[in-house]
Amino acid sequence: MSTDDRPLIQATGLTKNFTRGAETIHVLNRLDLEVPRGEFLALMGPSGSGKSTLLNLVGGLDRPTEGAIEVAGERIDDMSGGRLAQWRSRHVGLVFQFYNLMPVLTAERNVDLPLLLTHLSKRERRAHVEAALKVVGMGHRARHYPRQLSGGEQQRVGIARAIVTDPTLLLCDEPTGDLDRKSGDEVLNLLQALNREQGKTIIMVTHDPHAAARASRVLYMDEGHLSTEKPE
Amino acid sequence: MKMLFLIWNNLKRKKVRTLLTMLSILVAFLLYGYLVAIRKAFDMGVEVAGADRLVVTHKVSIIQLLPISYVSRLRSVEEVESVAYALWFGGYYQDPKNNMFGQIAVVPEDYFDLYPEFLLAPEQMEAWKATRTGAVVGRATAEKFDWNIGDKVPLTATIWPKKDGDRTWEFDIVGIYDGKEKSTDTTQFLFRYDYFDEARRDSEGMVGWYMVRVRDPDRAAETASEINAMFANSPYETKAETEMAFIQGFAKQVGNIGAIMVAILSAVFFTILLVAGNTMAQSVRERIGEIGVLKSLGFRDGQVLALILAESCLLACLGGGVGLALAWFMIAGGDPTGGALPIFFFPLDDLGIGVVLVLGLGLAAGLLPALQAGRLRIAEALRRA
Numbered sequence: 001m002s003t004d005d006r007p008l009i010q011a012t013g014l015t016k017n018f019t020r021g022a023e024t025i026h027v028l029n030r031l032d033l034e035v036p037r038g039e040f041l042a043l044m045g046p047s048g049s050g051k052s053t054l055l056n057l058v059g060g061l062d063r064p065t066e067g068a069i070e071v072a073g074e075r076i077d078d079m080s081g082g083r084l085a086q087w088r089s090r091h092v093g094l095v096f097q098f099y100n101l102m103p104v105l106t107a108e109r110n111v112d113l114p115l116l117l118t119h120l121s122k123r124e125r126r127a128h129v130e131a132a133l134k135v136v137g138m139g140h141r142a143r144h145y146p147r148q149l150s151g152g153e154q155q156r157v158g159i160a161r162a163i164v165t166d167p168t169l170l171l172c173d174e175p176t177g178d179l180d181r182k183s184g185d186e187v188l189n190l191l192q193a194l195n196r197e198q199g200k201t202i203i204m205v206t207h208d209p210h211a212a213a214r215a216s217r218v219l220y221m222d223e224g225h226l227s228t229e230k231p232e
Numbered sequence: 233m234k235m236l237f238l239i240w241n242n243l244k245r246k247k248v249r250t251l252l253t254m255l256s257i258l259v260a261f262l263l264y265g266y267l268v269a270i271r272k273a274f275d276m277g278v279e280v281a282g283a284d285r286l287v288v289t290h291k292v293s294i295i296q297l298l299p300i301s302y303v304s305r306l307r308s309v310e311e312v313e314s315v316a317y318a319l320w321f322g323g324y325y326q327d328p329k330n331n332m333f334g335q336i337a338v339v340p341e342d343y344f345d346l347y348p349e350f351l352l353a354p355e356q357m358e359a360w361k362a363t364r365t366g367a368v369v370g371r372a373t374a375e376k377f378d379w380n381i382g383d384k385v386p387l388t389a390t391i392w393p394k395k396d397g398d399r400t401w402e403f404d405i406v407g408i409y410d411g412k413e414k415s416t417d418t419t420q421f422l423f424r425y426d427y428f429d430e431a432r433r434d435s436e437g438m439v440g441w442y443m444v445r446v447r448d449p450d451r452a453a454e455t456a457s458e459i460n461a462m463f464a465n466s467p468y469e470t471k472a473e474t475e476m477a478f479i480q481g482f483a484k485q486v487g488n489i490g491a492i493m494v495a496i497l498s499a500v501f502f503t504i505l506l507v508a509g510n511t512m513a514q515s516v517r518e519r520i521g522e523i524g525v526l527k528s529l530g531f532r533d534g535q536v537l538a539l540i541l542a543e544s545c546l547l548a549c550l551g552g553g554v555g556l557a558l559a560w561f562m563i564a565g566g567d568p569t570g571g572a573l574p575i576f577f578f579p580l581d582d583l584g585i586g587v588v589l590v591l592g593l594g595l596a597a598g599l600l601p602a603l604q605a606g607r608l609r610i611a612e613a614l615r616r617a
Contacts, residue, residue, distance in 0.1 A: 053611075061528055061610040082532050089530020096614070100525045104241040114529045116234055161529075 006073065008169065008201050009035035009058055014067035016053050016224075027053045029224035030067070040195040040202045042215035044230070049221040051205040052173055058203065059092045059171045060084045072168050089117045093162030097174040099154040101146040107157045108133065108142040114165045132160040136190055152183025159190060163200070170194065172204040176211050188214045239543045245515070250547065253511040257551025257593070258558070260504040261586060265559020266568075267493045268582040272415075273573035274489040284313075284449040285346065286456055287478040288442040291469035297438035298468050300429075305462060306444055311455040313447045316342035319425065319440040323387040323401065325377060332569070333373045335387060335421040337428040340368070346443045349412040356381070356407030364427040367403035370418030372574065374408045381405050387421070395433045419574035444472070501593065508597035512544045516601035523605050524613025537606035544598025545591060552590030556583060 016028040027050045035041055043051045056062040057069060060076045069077045076087060101110045108129050115125040133139045136156040146154050155175060162170055172191065176184030192214050194200045204215060212218045222231040243250050288306065290296030297319075306315045321335035340360045344350055352360075352368060360366040369379060379385060382405065389399045403423050411418045429436055446455045456472035463470045473481075516523070523536055531539075560578050567576040 056611050059528070061614070082534070085527065085530050085532040087530075088528065092528075092530075094528050096525075100521065100614075102238075102241075102522055102525070104245050105238070109237065109241075113238075113526070116238075117530050117535075122234070 007034040008037040008039075008072055009033065009203075010070045011058065012068050014054070014057060014069065015065045016050070016057065016062075017065045027224055028057075028064070031224065031226055033058075033219075033226060035201060035203065038195070038199045038201055040192065040214070040216045041204070042212035042218045043203060043205045043221060044207065044209070044212050044218060045221035047207075050224050051221050054221065055171050055173055055203060055205050059094060059169070060088045086117075089114060089165065091168040093165065093167040093170045095155070095158050095162050095170065095172040095175045097177040099146070099151070099158040099178075101154055101157060101161075103146050106143050106145055107138060107149065107160075110146070110157055111160045111164050114161060118165070128164050129160075132164040133157070135163065135194075136160045150183065151179050152186055155179060155183070155187050156190065159187070159194075163194065168201065170200050170202045172202060174205055174207065176206065176208060181210075184208075184211065235539060235542070239539060239546055242515070242519075242543055243547060245519075249511060249514075253508055253547060254551035254554075256507050257504055257548055257590075258555035260500050261552045261555025261590065262559045262562075263500055264497060264586055264589070265556060265563055265578050265583075267497055268586075269559075269563045269576055269578050270573065271489055271493045272579055272582070273567075273576050283474070283476070284445050284452070285475040286444040286446060286452060286459070286472050287475050288444060288459060288470050288472040289440075289478075291460075291471045294441060296468075297435055297440060298442065298470065300437045300439050302439075302442065302463070302468070302470075306442060306459065309455065309458060309462070311446050311448060311451060311458070313445045314342070314345055315445075316346045316443045317425070317439040317441065318343065318443065319428070319438075320391075321387070321389065321401075321421075321423075321428075322391045323389045325385065325387055328388075330377075331390075333370075333376075333419040333421055333574070334417075335423070337425040338422050339425050340422075343422065343443075346445055349416045350409045351412055352407050352409040356409075359406040360424070363404055363406050364424060365402060365404050366406035367421060367423040368407040368409055369405060369422070370420045371408055371410050372418040373421060374405075379405050379408075381408065392428070392432045392434070394431050397433065401428075401431075414577060415575055417574045443475075501589065505593060505596055508544070508548060508593060509600065511547070512540070512598050512601045513604075515543075516540060516605050520608065520613050520616045523608055524610050524616070527608070527610045528614065533606040536608075537602045540602035540605050541595060541598045544602070545594030548590050548594030548597065552586070552593065556586045556590070559586075 011031065011033040014028050014031040014033070015026070018025045018027060031054070033054070043054065045051050053062070057064050058071070060079070064077055067077065068075060071091060074087065076084060079087060102113070111129045111132050112125055115128055120128065130139065130142070133142055136159050138153060138156050138160060141149060141153060146157070149157065170191070175191065176187055179187060188211055191202055191204065195202050204211070206212050220227050220230050288298070290298055300317065303315050303317060306312055316339060319337040321337060322331070323335050324331035340357060344352060344357065356368065360368055367385065374380070384402055384404055386400050386402050389401055393399050394401070409418065425439070444459070446452050452474050456474070459472040460470055526536060527533070560583065563576065563578040567573045
């Protein structure tokens with residue numbers, strides 16, 4: 001099997017436990033997941049089912065208690081903190097429910113943030129930022145601060161920040177959860193376009209069946225397990 | 233450098249808080265500038281004191297006089313190279329408040345021979361020797377009262393009336409001396425002892441103290457003992473000591489200036505450290521979520537730590553830098569006491585220490601919040617966003 005034939009994400013035996021005082025909470029239980037390159041996967045499930053935890057593990061934001069995660073042929077579960085951070089900056093774009101933009105920075109400065117970790121010149125960075133903002137249709141609001149933008153606009157800036165480094169993988173944690181239907185649809189259109197036109201692999205956590213319907217595959221999480229069937 | 237906008241924008245996040253913290257730091261470093269200048273003003277005499285000079289005063293007190301006849305006996309001591317004597321006049325110019333400069337009766341050549349750090353043009357020295365009422369004044373005092381060569385200056389005596397009871401002494405300014413170093417005292421008003429001694433009503437033939445240059449500074453202590461032994465059991469016993477010890481003793485009458493300054497500055501900097509540290513801690517607490525986002529974007533723990541430290545250092549540098557610069561310019565404006573501190577300046581080495589203190593303050597204030605931010609786990613931080 002050549003590298004391109006292998007799934008982009010291959011997680012095997014993933015277990016994640018949290019301890020709260022004397023109590024151990026089992027969030028993920030020996031979970032396996034494969035995501036092919038270019039897939040738009042939606043993860044659904046009730047609150048506390050472990051969707052965001054799985055997203056964090058796949059994005060290298062947290063480490064599994066047990067199990068292995070391979071992304072684009074690289075084991076990320078045993079990387080050092082510094083290497084994992086570097087890996088994230090190259091391979092992962094994150095979109096958050098509440099946008100998580102820096103309120104003290106303009107839209108273009110927010111989008112520029114991940115590029116500060118690259119060796120690009122100021123001019124090259126500016127070109128990348130302009131291109132990313134153009135893709136999300138926010139080129140005209142580049143100099144605006146988050147407080148001057150609507151929720152939908154802020155989320156589009158968030159998406160521009162996620163794609164500006166041209167990451168391998170786009171991870172979206174309830175990207176429409178804080179938006180009205182119209183703005184949510186615009187964001188979903190954008191994600192769908194990024195998946196179809198630019199071949200971005202996307203994993204989206206959502207509670208919203210309407211949003212999940214835009215994905216090419218939907219998986220359901222319940223009590224730390226994944227299933228293709230919606231739980232009762 | 234490319235992260236500078238991020239650091240700067242974070243500082244601007246709470247403008248009032250940042251401004252108040254900066255002002256606190258500014259005031260602390262302004263105070264630092266003044267305190268080191270004051271300490272230097274007290275220490276400088278000690279630092280510039282000639283290692284080869286002794287001061288001989290009355291054993292009881294410097295205000296007790298010594299007979300002028302001691303000069304020949306002092307010159308007879310083998311280790312003594314030259315001797316000069318002086319007497320404190322203690323008057324004022326026009327207003328009793330204008331008394332903050334030393335007015336001293338001296339023998340011109342002897343005095344300037346003992347103090348080569350006082351620079352006087354040879355023709356002015358000749359003019360002084362030729363004018364009994366002549367006086368030579370230091371540049372600082374001349375500029376303060378706008379005195380020029382050729383001016384007639386009246387000084388009112390508080391201790392020494394003339395034979396006719398008149399307390400006004402008139403002197404002709406014949407020279408203005410400069411200091412060899414920045415730290416040289418250029419506030420003195422020097423006039424001829426022979427004119428003064430002849431015209432005064434009381435204590436004729438008495439002097440205030442002697443200055444002695446020894447041939448071998450390493451043997452200064454032994455020479456001092458020899459001088460004291462020479463006048464032991466006489467009506468005018470002496471206390472000979474090195475000029476450094478003499479000035480130190482003088483300064484200690486006020487107290488241990490250095491220790492007092494260090495104590496004040498320690499308290500000030502400790503308080504400022506708490507203020508700046510609290511500002512940084514609050515600032516970091518308020519943006520735990522944002523720090524999580526930075527880390528999720530790929531910023532390493534060390535980079536986040538460096539960003540917070542840089543922010544703290546920038547805050548300290550803005551406040552401390554302006555404070556030091558302000559202190560520099562204000563102190564350059566001169567002695568704020570109007571003459572009580574004749575040598576008053578902000579020494580360059582203390583300015584350098586100030587810069588180090590600014591950076592130290594920045595690092596110390598930011599260290600704990602920076603460590604906290606560096607250690608923050610991303611998932612935990614994002615939950616708190």
